[in-house]
């Protein structure tokens with residue numbers, strides 16, 4: 035999103051939440067810093083917990099979203115002082131707001147003086163999510179009655195909400211002790227909600243000697259979007 039905003043010359047009213055913390059800023063506005071000035075590269079996929087694992091305090095979006103919306107209204111009206119060049123940090127446990135100054139990085143790969151990124155790139159590859167299988171490919175495999183095992187690494191509660199037909203539930207946290215339930219000679223397709231946890235499962239299984247493991251890109255959300263819209267999103 036940041037790259038798209040910089041390339042189109044549109045400001046990005048940014049907000050992010052994680053556990054008990056939130057951040058907000060306005061990036062790529064009138065020569066101000068962009069998100070990549072702050073974080074030039076994404077963290078390795080193994081370090082990024084999903085919402086189901088990391089969790090977000092339920093009221094946090096209710097605090098950060100209105101900050102973003104307020105910034106958007108101000109930008110449209112051209113009034114007030116925007117958050118451009120400032121990062122607002124919120125710590126719910128300490129109940130404290132802080133602010134740090136941000137500067138544009140002249141070395142920034144997208145908004146710097148000599149940018150190396152001039153068009154949108156392959157973000158799956160960039161974020162290190164191992165190449166996998168598209169949901170339409172999975173559906174075609176099912177329709178052809180091919181032999182493979184579909185493993186769902188979400189939590190039991192998520193499995194109760196919705197599931198892909200034939201998927202077998204092994205929550206990511208139980209995978210190390212339950213991997214022996216799977217046959218390394220069989221083709222295995224792993225899915226979760228959006229593809230992050232399943233990427234970790236694929237990494238784990240591959241290291242454990244499973245040779246034919248694939249990650250379902252976009253998880254059950256993509257399945258709901260492209261294959262079966264009766265599968266609820268949550």
Ligand SMILES: [Zn+2]
Pocket residue numbers: 067068069070071072138139142143144145146
């Ligand atoms: Zn930048």
